[in-house]
Amino acid sequence: MKTNGKKAIIATMAIAMAAGIAGSISGTVAWFQYNTRVTSEFTGTTAKCTEFLQVRTIKDATGTVAKAKLANEAAVTAAAASYAEGDIVITDDFKVFTKGAESFGAGVAAVDGAKYDVNGTVYKYKAAAPAAWETITKDYGSWGTSLQNADILEAAGRANGKLAPVTAPGATVDGALPTLYGQPVCGYEQYAHGDYKWQTAETSDYMQFQLQFRVLDIDGKEANPNALIAQPLYLTDLTIAQKVTSPATSDISSAVRVHLAHDTTYAHIGKGTNAANISTVTTGSLDLNLDGHVDDERDVPGSHYSFNAADPENPVALQYGKDAGMGTSAAYSNLYAANGLYPTNDSVGHLEGGRALGTTDGTDVPATDAEYFTLTVTIYLEGWQPLEPANGAAAVTSPANTIWNSASYIGSEFNIGMSFGVTTLD
Numbered sequence: 001m002k003t004n005g006k007k008a009i010i011a012t013m014a015i016a017m018a019a020g021i022a023g024s025i026s027g028t029v030a031w032f033q034y035n036t037r038v039t040s041e042f043t044g045t046t047a048k049c050t051e052f053l054q055v056r057t058i059k060d061a062t063g064t065v066a067k068a069k070l071a072n073e074a075a076v077t078a079a080a081a082s083y084a085e086g087d088i089v090i091t092d093d094f095k096v097f098t099k100g101a102e103s104f105g106a107g108v109a110a111v112d113g114a115k116y117d118v119n120g121t122v123y124k125y126k127a128a129a130p131a132a133w134e135t136i137t138k139d140y141g142s143w144g145t146s147l148q149n150a151d152i153l154e155a156a157g158r159a160n161g162k163l164a165p166v167t168a169p170g171a172t173v174d175g176a177l178p179t180l181y182g183q184p185v186c187g188y189e190q191y192a193h194g195d196y197k198w199q200t201a202e203t204s205d206y207m208q209f210q211l212q213f214r215v216l217d218i219d220g221k222e223a224n225p226n227a228l229i230a231q232p233l234y235l236t237d238l239t240i241a242q243k244v245t246s247p248a249t250s251d252i253s254s255a256v257r258v259h260l261a262h263d264t265t266y267a268h269i270g271k272g273t274n275a276a277n278i279s280t281v282t283t284g285s286l287d288l289n290l291d292g293h294v295d296d297e298r299d300v301p302g303s304h305y306s307f308n309a310a311d312p313e314n315p316v317a318l319q320y321g322k323d324a325g326m327g328t329s330a331a332y333s334n335l336y337a338a339n340g341l342y343p344t345n346d347s348v349g350h351l352e353g354g355r356a357l358g359t360t361d362g363t364d365v366p367a368t369d370a371e372y373f374t375l376t377v378t379i380y381l382e383g384w385q386p387l388e389p390a391n392g393a394a395a396v397t398s399p400a401n402t403i404w405n406s407a408s409y410i411g412s413e414f415n416i417g418m419s420f421g422v423t424t425l426d
């Protein structure tokens with residue numbers, strides 16, 4: 001069947017997240033100025049696309065398949081007592097045995113594509129000659145036109161989407177994602193230098209997953225119905241928005257950051273209201289011990305006592321993150337395309353301009369799964385982002401003067417929507 005090619009090919013991903021804050025905040029503080037973790041949670045994720053453009057997830061294979069043991073057939077039948085009921089044993093000649101109440105039944109041929117986890121190593125059976133067990137580290141979802149929240153969480157290896165605030169000092173608009181650091185500790189001034197360093201973020205602090213894309217040639221002209229077309233893939237929209245909740249909460253969505261990576265092509269994105277890039281100061285004075293004064297040299301661990309200060313009456317204030325200085329932390333507005341990332345659409349599906357994230361595979365079906373176009377998506381909360389004060393006044397630019405009222409942000413939720421597209425197939 002020939003499909004109408006006069007359509008833009010768009011994949012849309014909508015991500016709903018919620019954020020909650022616990023702890024006591026008083027006075028004038030930046031939202032990164034205390035040690036209670038802030039969490040956010042995905043409440044729903046979907047991805048959709050047309051029949052041309054397809055998407056699927058990549059996830060770690062370990063733990064996603066049936067547990068099994070490796071043995072030869074003679075060992076299975078001779079040592080049945082050593083296995084527990086329900087154990088699965090696979091043999092080198094591609095047979096699968098399952099332990100019953102008393103013994104193993106006859107082995108059955110392995111199913112093509114079957115995967116078994118043997119002590120943390122995942123084996124996938126390939127029936128095509130020469131038949132073999134293949135060791136794999138990644139598992140791939142099914143190609144389709146939609147992904148649900150469970151698919152995304154599984155791809156990220158997560159039971160939920162809870163996040164903690166981190167920071168990406170020195171991040172740029174179109175650069176690789178720098179090292180993410182977790183919340184600071186009082187007296188630990190520099191990110192990566194000196195005796196007292198910031199701790200790098202745990203993988204559970206942020207959300208990271210991989211998607212694969214392909215463009216099918218399905219107009220009936222190709223001998224191979226599964227032939228693929230090489231097409232530049234674009235991000236055509238990214239929207240980050242506060243989710244209306246009851247009771248109403250303050251808007252935390254300005255702290256959300258999305259980073260996309262394909263090979264050496266990157267896009268670093270945050271919420272904005274115009275086409276200008278978004279800069280975030282990733283260094284400043286903080287009051288982490290909540291004593292009402294910014295931390296100073298006396299708060300450094302070790303022998304830094306008040307009587308050791310050069311001027312005990314005026315100790316030197318600490319400059320957290322001083323080894324990073326000022327950094328552009330986010331990139332593109334979610335409302336404008338003038339920043340150069342988004343292409344324009346001429347209303348009949350032709351995409352022009354913009355900056356492609358890469359080009360989809362244009363050969364027949366690749367020999368290996370890894371050859372498909374792969375995009376790594378990272379979502380995190382930038383801890384240095386000044387947030388709107390609870391009283392509704394405009395946010396100030398200095399992190400040390402940003403008012404954060406914990407109660408106003410408890411239960412705060414936000415949504416993320418991403419659209420990907422390739423130009424019409426003429």
